[in-house]
Amino acid sequence: xxxxxxxxxxxxxxxxxxxxxxxxxxxxxxxxxxxxxxxxxxxxxxxxxxxxxxxxxxxxxxxxxxxxxxxxxxxxxxxxxxxxxxxxxxxxxxxxxxxxxxxxxxxxxxxxxxxxxxxxxxxxxxxxxxxxxxxxxxxxxxxxxxxxxxxxxxxxxxxxxxxxxxxxxxxxxxxxxxxxxxxxxxxxxxxxxxxxxxxxxxxxxxxxxxxxxxxxxxxxxxxxxxxxxxxxxxxxxxxxxxxxxxxxxxxxxxxxxxxxxxxxxxxxxxxxxxxxxxxxxxxxxxxxxxxxxxxxxxxxxxxxxxxxxxxxxxxxxxxxxxxxx
Amino acid sequence: xxxxxxxxxxxxxxxxxxxxxxxxxxxxxxxxxxxxxxxxxxxxxxxxxxxxxxxxxxxxxxxxxxxxxxxxxxxxxxxxxxxxxxxxxxxxxxxxxxxxxxxxxxxxxxxxxxxxxxxxxxxxxxxxxxxxxxxxxxxxxxxxxxxxxxxxxxxxxxxxxxxxxxxxxxxxxxxxxxxxxxxxxxxxxxxxxxxxxxxxxxxxxxxxxxxxxxxxxxxxxxxxxxxxxxxxxxxxxxxxxxxxxxxxxxxxxxxxxxxxxxxxxxxxxxxxxxxxxxxxxxxxxxxxxxxxxxxxxxxxxxx
Numbered sequence: 085x086x087x088x089x090x091x092x093x094x095x096x097x098x099x100x101x102x103x104x105x106x107x108x109x110x111x112x113x114x115x116x117x118x119x120x121x122x123x124x125x126x127x128x129x130x131x132x133x134x135x136x137x138x139x140x141x142x143x144x145x146x147x148x149x150x151x152x153x154x155x156x157x158x159x160x161x162x163x164x165x166x167x168x169x170x171x172x173x174x175x176x177x178x179x180x181x182x183x184x185x186x187x188x189x190x191x192x193x194x195x196x197x198x199x200x201x202x203x204x205x206x207x208x209x210x211x212x213x214x215x216x217x218x219x220x221x222x223x224x225x226x227x228x229x230x231x232x233x234x235x236x237x238x239x240x241x242x243x244x245x246x247x248x249x250x251x252x253x254x255x256x257x258x259x260x261x262x263x264x265x266x267x268x269x270x271x272x273x274x275x276x277x278x279x280x281x282x283x284x285x286x287x288x289x290x291x292x293x294x295x296x297x298x299x300x301x302x303x304x305x306x307x308x309x310x311x312x313x314x315x316x317x318x319x320x321x322x323x324x325x326x327x328x329x330x331x332x333x334x335x336x337x338x339x340x341x342x343x344x345x346x347x348x349x350x351x352x353x354x355x356x357x358x359x360x361x362x363x364x365x366x367x368x369x370x371x372x373x374x375x376x377x378x379x380x381x382x383x384x385x386x387x388x389x390x391x392x393x394x395x396x397x398x399x400x401x402x403x404x405x406x407x408x409x
Numbered sequence: 410x411x412x413x414x415x416x417x418x419x420x421x422x423x424x425x426x427x428x429x430x431x432x433x434x435x436x437x438x439x440x441x442x443x444x445x446x447x448x449x450x451x452x453x454x455x456x457x458x459x460x461x462x463x464x465x466x467x468x469x470x471x472x473x474x475x476x477x478x479x480x481x482x483x484x485x486x487x488x489x490x491x492x493x494x495x496x497x498x499x500x501x502x503x504x505x506x507x508x509x510x511x512x513x514x515x516x517x518x519x520x521x522x523x524x525x526x527x528x529x530x531x532x533x534x535x536x537x538x539x540x541x542x543x544x545x546x547x548x549x550x551x552x553x554x555x556x557x558x559x560x561x562x563x564x565x566x567x568x569x570x571x572x573x574x575x576x577x578x579x580x581x582x583x584x585x586x587x588x589x590x591x592x593x594x595x596x597x598x599x600x601x602x603x604x605x606x607x608x609x610x611x612x613x614x615x616x617x618x619x620x621x622x623x624x625x626x627x628x629x630x631x632x633x634x635x636x637x638x639x640x641x642x643x644x645x646x647x648x649x650x651x652x653x654x655x656x657x658x659x660x661x662x663x664x665x666x667x668x669x670x671x672x673x674x675x676x677x678x679x680x681x682x683x684x685x686x687x688x689x690x691x692x693x694x695x696x697x698x699x700x701x702x703x704x705x706x707x708x709x710x711x712x
Contacts, residue, residue: 331532
């Protein structure tokens with residue numbers, strides 16, 4: 085009721101004001117602030133902005149400073165050591181391995197998730213019987229936490245009792261060690277995370293597919309284009325903004341992979357799943373290290389990698405992404 | 410914003426079959442079912458296997474080849490898991506943290522977002538810009554200072570928000586740059602006339618926000634609530650660092666600790682896993698529309 089009243093009042097006074105001033109005030113640019121307005125604005129802002137400053141802005145600056153310090157939780161003084169932490173990274177063989185694992189993981193996980201999402205999104209974008217059952221099954225993976233997901237997959241891929249090895253034995257494939265094997269563990273993590281992100285990718289592609297006007301695909305069909313040609317020349321280009329979004333978003337998340345590695349392999353066996361964030365965590369909080377300075381340098385390095393990857397994707401994206409105006 | 414993903418899709422083009430005149434095998438159902446049924450089985454199999462293992466006896470679970478259908482349903486793993494770890498407590502902690510975080514975000518981000526959207530004040534652009542720089546920063550960069558700040562707050566300021574308290578999981582996330590940005594963008598799309606009219610009629614600024622702006626912002630608020638809820642509920646790295654006491658753990662952290670104490674007791678682990686999954690599943694399916702819309706909104710407004 086308050087809303088209806090407000091709407092009525094709004095229309096009335098809007099008209100009155102329009103007559104008086106001859107133009108409408110543009111939204112977001114109210115009239116110049118009076119002192120009362122300034123105080124009110126700050127009262128509204130304070131709680132939120134203080135929290136963002138304290139737990140967002142200040143830590144960004146602080147960890148930048150820390151990355152130039154020898155900083156340990158227990159030592160009382162934190163001397164500046166210049167670029168020593170960054171130089172240490174260059175000579176640390178595990179950092180090299182961690183970068184390699186992170187990039188291999190990202191290169192498999194991102195296209196894998198996008199392909200699964202695109203395929204299921206296209207398949208589910210039609211009025212079939214039981215379509216809501218299919219969609220719900222895909223969405224369910226959005227609700228599962230990374231730890232629950234990893235726990236199930238450790239069990240599925242258990243070398244001795246897991247059902248995957250059982251299926252392998254039915255297909256006469258030799259039994260595998262999976263997460264206990266240095267050459268396989270990272271790929272098992274790729275599979276479990278693709279499964280975990282399927283729901284997300286399907287939702288994004290379904291939303292984009294439903295934004296495509298049917299007229300376009302119908303026109304192509306009338307012009308004699310086959311289904312594949314229609315998909316390739318009409319649907320896929322119109323999905324490109326969603327694809328770019330997914331590529332960027334999934335890459336950012338892939339570069340920050342941690343939970344599944346921590347929980348299912350602890351970076352092993354033989355460091356074969358040590359990714360950057362896991363190594364950073366190990367340096368900062370694993371065991372009794374608390375090498376905050378070194379860990380901050382790794383964190384900033386990760387930050388730079390993320391920015392570079394995102395920038396590259398946008399650059400490439402500009403060439404391929406087709407925005408409908 | 411795709412509001413009707415769950416609604417039935419638009420009809421697929423039916424013209425080609427009639428036009429091309431090509432003879433094709435006629436199935437009594439759409440061939441897409443042949444693709445979707447196996448895909449769905451693969452997608453839900455981990456959930457099904459999780460449930461089956463949780464009602465098996467340990468000897469059945471450690472049988473090879475695996476027993477796909479247990480001989481009898483045995484719920485004893487559930488009380489056993491509850492005895493081994495306080496899952497009720499984990500659930501309560503997760504619920505308190507997630508609900509408080511959502512409410513705090515809605516309050517603080519609407520207040521700040523509204524001020525950024527509608528008020529003119531000294532330093533508005535600068536302050537907004539500074540807050541927004543944190544949007545791109547990965548959590549790992551802020552994690553160590555956040556740990557030190559939380560530790561300091563617990564010792565010197567607020568005991569309940571220090572390390573090893575669930576307050577430590579709420580306060581750092583009580584307002585986010587993303588929430589402020591998201592709501593500011595939405596508030597700017599609302600017609601300003603209603604608000605001005607109420608102000609002219611003498612309504613207080615808070616009344617305007619509460620009675621006029623927020624009721625018009627239902628979709629944005631529910632999207633932010635759903636995103637914040639899932640993030641908070643499933644968050645792992647920060648609780649792992651901040652919480653070391655069993656009674657203050659949330660479900661993911663509690664489950665991880667439980668696993669490290671019972672590594673090979675699969676029936677027990679799966680019972681614990683089911684118990685940590687069920688609440689989120691229920692919430693998700695009860696409010697599926699909002700969760701799905703929140704994901705779609707990230708995708709569509711993101712770029």
